[in-house]
Amino acid sequence: MQAFDPTALRGDLASARFEPGPTDDKLILSMGPQHPSTHGVLRIMLELDGEYILRAEPVLGYIHRMHEWMAEQKTYMQFMPNMGRVDYLHAMAWNWAYAGAVERLMGVEVPKRAEYIRVAVTELNRISSHLLWWGAYLLDLGAFTPIMYAFDDREIILDILQAVTGSRLTYSYFTIGGVYGDVPADFASRCLAFTRHLRSRLPMYRDLVTDNVILRGRCEDIGVMDVELARRYGATGPCIRGSGAPVDTRRAEPYGVYNRFDFRIPAYTEGDAMARYMVRMDELVTSCDIIDQAVQGLPEGPIQAKVGKTVKPPKGEACYAVEGARGKIIIHVRSDGGPKPYRVKLRAPGFSNLSVFCDLARGTLLADAVSILGSLDLVIPEIDR
Amino acid sequence: MNLEQLLSLDYPLTRLVIGLLCIFAFVGLNGLVLVWVERKVAGHCQLRPGPLHVGPHGLLQPLVDAVKLIGKQLVAPFGSDKALFWLAPLLAFAPVTVCMLPLPWGPDMAMIPMNTGLVLILAFSGLGVLSLILAGWGSNNKWGLLGAARSVAQSVAYEVPLLLSVMAVAITAGSLDLFQISAQQGGWPWQWYGVKNPLAFFIFLVCAVAETNRAPFDLPEAESELTAGFHTEYSGMGFGLFFLAEYANMIIVSGVAAALFLGGWQGPFLPGVWWFLVKIYCILFFIIWLRWTYPRVRFDQLLNLSWKWLTPLALLDLALAVIVAGFGG
Numbered sequence: 001m002q003a004f005d006p007t008a009l010r011g012d013l014a015s016a017r018f019e020p021g022p023t024d025d026k027l028i029l030s031m032g033p034q035h036p037s038t039h040g041v042l043r044i045m046l047e048l049d050g051e052y053i054l055r056a057e058p059v060l061g062y063i064h065r066m067h068e069w070m071a072e073q074k075t076y077m078q079f080m081p082n083m084g085r086v087d088y089l090h091a092m093a094w095n096w097a098y099a100g101a102v103e104r105l106m107g108v109e110v111p112k113r114a115e116y117i118r119v120a121v122t123e124l125n126r127i128s129s130h131l132l133w134w135g136a137y138l139l140d141l142g143a144f145t146p147i148m149y150a151f152d153d154r155e156i157i158l159d160i161l162q163a164v165t166g167s168r169l170t171y172s173y174f175t176i177g178g179v180y181g182d183v184p185a186d187f188a189s190r191c192l193a194f195t196r197h198l199r200s201r202l203p204m205y206r207d208l209v210t211d212n213v214i215l216r217g218r219c220e221d222i223g224v225m226d227v228e229l230a231r232r233y234g235a236t237g238p239c240i241r242g243s244g245a246p247v248d249t250r251r252a253e254p255y256g257v258y259n260r261f262d263f264r265i266p267a268y269t270e271g272d273a274m275a276r277y278m279v280r281m282d283e284l285v286t287s288c289d290i291i292d293q294a295v296q297g298l299p300e301g302p303i304q305a306k307v308g309k310t311v312k313p314p315k316g317e318a319c320y321a322v323e324g325a326r327g328k329i330i331i332h333v334r335s336d337g338g339p340k341p342y343r344v345k346l347r348a349p350g351f352s353n354l355s356v357f358c359d360l361a362r363g364t365l366l367a368d369a370v371s372i373l374g375s376l377d378l379v380i381p382e383i384d385r
Numbered sequence: 386m387n388l389e390q391l392l393s394l395d396y397p398l399t400r401l402v403i404g405l406l407c408i409f410a411f412v413g414l415n416g417l418v419l420v421w422v423e424r425k426v427a428g429h430c431q432l433r434p435g436p437l438h439v440g441p442h443g444l445l446q447p448l449v450d451a452v453k454l455i456g457k458q459l460v461a462p463f464g465s466d467k468a469l470f471w472l473a474p475l476l477a478f479a480p481v482t483v484c485m486l487p488l489p490w491g492p493d494m495a496m497i498p499m500n501t502g503l504v505l506i507l508a509f510s511g512l513g514v515l516s517l518i519l520a521g522w523g524s525n526n527k528w529g530l531l532g533a534a535r536s537v538a539q540s541v542a543y544e545v546p547l548l549l550s551v552m553a554v555a556i557t558a559g560s561l562d563l564f565q566i567s568a569q570q571g572g573w574p575w576q577w578y579g580v581k582n583p584l585a586f587f588i589f590l591v592c593a594v595a596e597t598n599r600a601p602f603d604l605p606e607a608e609s610e611l612t613a614g615f616h617t618e619y620s621g622m623g624f625g626l627f628f629l630a631e632y633a634n635m636i637i638v639s640g641v642a643a644a645l646f647l648g649g650w651q652g653p654f655l656p657g658v659w660w661f662l663v664k665i666y667c668i669l670f671f672i673i674w675l676r677w678t679y680p681r682v683r684f685d686q687l688l689n690l691s692w693k694w695l696t697p698l699a700l701l702d703l704a705l706a707v708i709v710a711g712f713g714g
Contacts, residue, residue: 035612050534051531051534051535051684138680139609141609141680141681142600142601142603142607142609142679142680142681143678143680143681144427144431144676144677145427145430145677145678148431148432149431152432212679212680214601214679214680214681217682217683218680218682365683365684365685366531366610366611367607367610367684368683370610
């Protein structure tokens with residue numbers, strides 16, 4: 001047996017850059033990329049004093065798949081399936097952002113029925129994303145049961161969306177100028193039944209989980225992000241709405257037919273993990289309201305604008321912003337007139353939200369860092385792209 | 386001394402050997418049953434059936450799992466302190482056997498009846514934390530070290546109110562003998578110390594959950610924070626022994642709770658040992674139920690709960706018990 005030589009373990013690039021210097025009682029800890037609560041392959045370098053975090057630094061790139069480069073190698077429609085893989089939890093919003101950007105580039109008018117269907121499926125997808133976040137966050141906090149209840153509700157959404165799109169997770173349902181297929185006849189009734197069901201479940205979740213004293217102790221005053229900090233890092237979505245700024249792309253720059261719906265933008269002023277939690281729980285109701293209005297007002301008509309066999313936008317560039325479950329998604333497409341995009345830039349909200357983590361985690365306990373990380377609702381494939 | 390004398394149960398050494406054999410059998414079998422109960426309760430808490438396919442209602446699932454654990458290679462991480470690393474799981478299991486000896490299973494059923502059984506259990510259950518330190522230290526793992534550090538602070542913090550609550554009952558009963566304490570209570574709930582002194586019972590239960598490292602106080606092995614805490618590097622039977630020791634510790638605290646607060650073996654109709662088992666399993670079910678219901682507390686909250694609430698309350702309870710005992714006696 002070879003004797004143990006501590007100098008042989010030099011670590012990799014990330015840990016070499018994270019040297020503590022000549023301190024004697026600091027612990028350098030590499031949390032991830034295989035850690036139960038970094039949700040996939042996020043890695044965080046931590047400098048600890050006891051259990052207190054002195055410095056935290058995310059290390060990215062473990063699931064970088066070159067989506068933006070792939071876009072340049074494929075035709076406009078061929079790139080659509082990639083969108084479901086960027087953020088697999090809210091694939092519909094990414095579908096919409098990409099389709100919207102190309103449509104804006106080409107000046108295509110999307111039929112009203114397609115717009116309503118887009119709203120309904122995107123909001124259903126948002127609910128399923130929030131439910132999964134809810135379960136996973138409580139898993140981070142050590143409560144094992146809620147995720148099963150969340151999945152029970154989420155299952156209904158997946159069934160509805162499977163009937164519509166054919167897939168259950170990585171949807172590729174949008175086309176340039178519409179949606180891929182019409183919804184089944186019972187779509188509206190199933191959606192309404194689901195929103196009724198979810199609304200009846202939410203009081204139970206509030207009583208059993210949200211009002212739990214241990215959960216409150218783990219969330220309140222943890223990771224307080226004031227609105228200035230959020231703005232500085234470009235944090236969007238529930239993260240900034242929890243900091244007191246009711247910023248929502250659906251209201252601020254309405255896309256599709258969102259300006260036709262009546263819905264409330266939930267916002268809390270505390271800025272802590274609990275505020276972000278409450279924003280997401282309230283958004284479940286908001287999404288239910290939008291779904292109800294969308295499926296009840298679903299107009300008849302075509303679901304696809306005339307675009308032609310090959311999508312060939314004119315020379316130019318276009319930008320399209322969408323409110324995803326995690327924040328503002330922006331896709332910027334530049335065309336040189338050919339059948340493939342010249343450049344596609346994806347702006348993932350999770351990247352900006354994660355950047356705040358370094359500031360929030362400083363001075364907290366290790367357990368709080370896990371709580372903060374969960375409250376930011378990170379999807380690592382979206383951050384790395 | 387003839388052979389007959391040696392084989393009789395009155396001879397201390399024979400009694401000890403037979404007692405230890407019974408304890409090993411009981412702990413092993415009960416570990417299997419408890420794993421099954423835990424997974425079934427967890428399943429039904431979570432809208433799913435739990436283990437279902439191996440044996441009737443998954444009853445044989447723990448057996449299969451145990452065979453799998455035993456069959457695994459024993460792996461020690463590079464750079465670990467091998468001696469300490471393998472000593473730790475054995476040491477986790479050792480106090481369990483001692484603590485089981487004085488438990489009063491029935492009016493005349495104990496491995497070794499002794500008049501200071503309570504002291505023995507409290508003394509040896511304090512040893513359990515040593516194994517966690519060794520495991521965390523010996524495995525050359527930062528998560529393990531953090532888990533070990535947590536376990537020490539937690540154990541120190543919760544042994545104080547635990548001892549105080551037990552002392553309150555001991556003073557009321559005027560004895561440290563688990564048999565006498567059980568015998569002084571009756572078969573009906575209003576005769577139990579748990580009903581007469583609910584505060585001590587409550588404090589004991591909370592501390593018992595914390596001492597056995599069960600959720601919501603499972604900080605030394607908090608898997609969403611410390612991956613698996615002190616047993617991060619253990620696999621196979623090394624992990625299995627920690628696992629078994631945790632369940633055995635649960636049985637011990639439940640047994641002590643049943644003897645101190647729930648009237649021990651006493652109850653109507655059934656013979657004593659069955660009542661004792663029923664009471665133990667009710668408390669075990671409660672502990673399991675807690676685990677699958679609550680989120681985990683944070684470390685400083687855990688210590689605050691002990692030092693700011695449980696310890697003063699336990700002191701108050703002890704003072705009351707002394708006053709009541711003084712006036713009553």
